[in-house]
Amino acid sequence: MTGKNFKSFIFYCSPAGTTRHAAEVILRTLQSEPAETVICEIGKNEPQLKKILQNLAESREPAVVFVGSPVYSSHALPPIMNLIARLPRRALAYAVPFATWGGATSGLALEEMGEALSNRGYGVIAAAKVLAVHSLMWELENPVAAGHPDSADDSLIINLVTAVKKNMNQPAPALLAPADLEYQPREMAEDMLKLNLDIAKTILPPRTINRKTCTQCGECVVSCPVAALTLNPWPEFAETCICCFNCVRLCPENAIAADLTPIYDRIHKRAAAAREGEPTQIYLP
Numbered sequence: 001m002t003g004k005n006f007k008s009f010i011f012y013c014s015p016a017g018t019t020r021h022a023a024e025v026i027l028r029t030l031q032s033e034p035a036e037t038v039i040c041e042i043g044k045n046e047p048q049l050k051k052i053l054q055n056l057a058e059s060r061e062p063a064v065v066f067v068g069s070p071v072y073s074s075h076a077l078p079p080i081m082n083l084i085a086r087l088p089r090r091a092l093a094y095a096v097p098f099a100t101w102g103g104a105t106s107g108l109a110l111e112e113m114g115e116a117l118s119n120r121g122y123g124v125i126a127a128a129k130v131l132a133v134h135s136l137m138w139e140l141e142n143p144v145a146a147g148h149p150d151s152a153d154d155s156l157i158i159n160l161v162t163a164v165k166k167n168m169n170q171p172a173p174a175l176l177a178p179a180d181l182e183y184q185p186r187e188m189a190e191d192m193l194k195l196n197l198d199i200a201k202t203i204l205p206p207r208t209i210n211r212k213t214c215t216q217c218g219e220c221v222v223s224c225p226v227a228a229l230t231l232n233p234w235p236e237f238a239e240t241c242i243c244c245f246n247c248v249r250l251c252p253e254n255a256i257a258a259d260l261t262p263i264y265d266r267i268h269k270r271a272a273a274a275r276e277g278e279p280t281q282i283y284l285p
């Protein structure tokens, strides 16, 4: 039996900040009534994450885990899928996947996160896709999905959390069916399955490091959301790099460079071909 006493855990990854924004709207809405909520940006602090996962494993109350990922190359980020695989198996476990997408395609992120969460024993009680400015287009005056998430997107997130709270007050919370998140036309889904971040890495422009202008200040190390960058003594990228381009965007000396212009056309074409229905949408049972 569940009731008002459920614990919430919000896990997210957000290289450019829009998924963090969505996570914070969730947090504020959960906290509008006294409710215990833990929020954790993954990839930043592994000891903290371990403690939170232990807390989740040991708590006896019903738990709702909100898991947020940006859509990269039609999928959720690998570190988020790894996090789901680490969630402890426990009783009374529920989940809400949410994905921010940059107007090209929300891809298979929600259905894959939903399936992985169910496989860990977390009943999926709601989900959301949230339109967000495309994070590869920060150099442009008018990036795809500029201005999102906006207040209308936030209102939908608030509605989502309000519905989750109501659902958790039921004796047995209602669950989404896997098919509810399989909203991409199946022929497009087939194509999306052929793309992933490893393939995208071969298409995305390479980064070059200018040793003359790099001051070895370490800002790029701090800006990396997945600890994939080290100074040795110049910036070096590990295999775990997710190609968020934060290090390029945030280097104060422009010492890490990448020419993103060739991919703008590709993003615009994908945005024109998308068949998404509502760009920001909440899914409830």
Ligand SMILES: Cc1cc2nc3c(=O)[nH]c(=O)nc-3n(C[C@H](O)[C@H](O)[C@H](O)COP(=O)(O)O)c2cc1C
Residues within 6 Å of the ligand: 013, 014, 015, 016, 017, 018, 019, 020, 069, 070, 071, 072, 073, 074, 075, 100, 101, 102, 103, 104, 105, 106, 107, 131, 132, 133, 134, 135, 136, 200, 242, 243, 244, 245
């Ligand atoms: C490498 C990379 C791949 C991306 N692939 C997609 C995509 O397939 N579809 C899409 O709509 N947006 C895509 N985006 C844009 C992000 O999903 C979007 O901007 C998201 O809001 C970023 O979240 P963040 O602000 O939390 O980092 C991609 C961004 C990057 C950096």
Ligand code: SF4
Residues within 6 Å of the ligand: 213, 214, 215, 216, 217, 218, 219, 220, 221, 231, 235, 250, 251, 252, 253, 254, 255, 256
């Ligand atoms: S942020 Fe730029 S200047 Fe600083 S260490 Fe990294 S590459 Fe060099």
Ligand code: SF4
Residues within 6 Å of the ligand: 223, 224, 225, 226, 227, 228, 229, 237, 238, 240, 241, 242, 243, 244, 245, 246, 247, 248
């Ligand atoms: S190394 Fe740069 S591009 Fe790769 S994940 Fe870190 S910040 Fe992003």
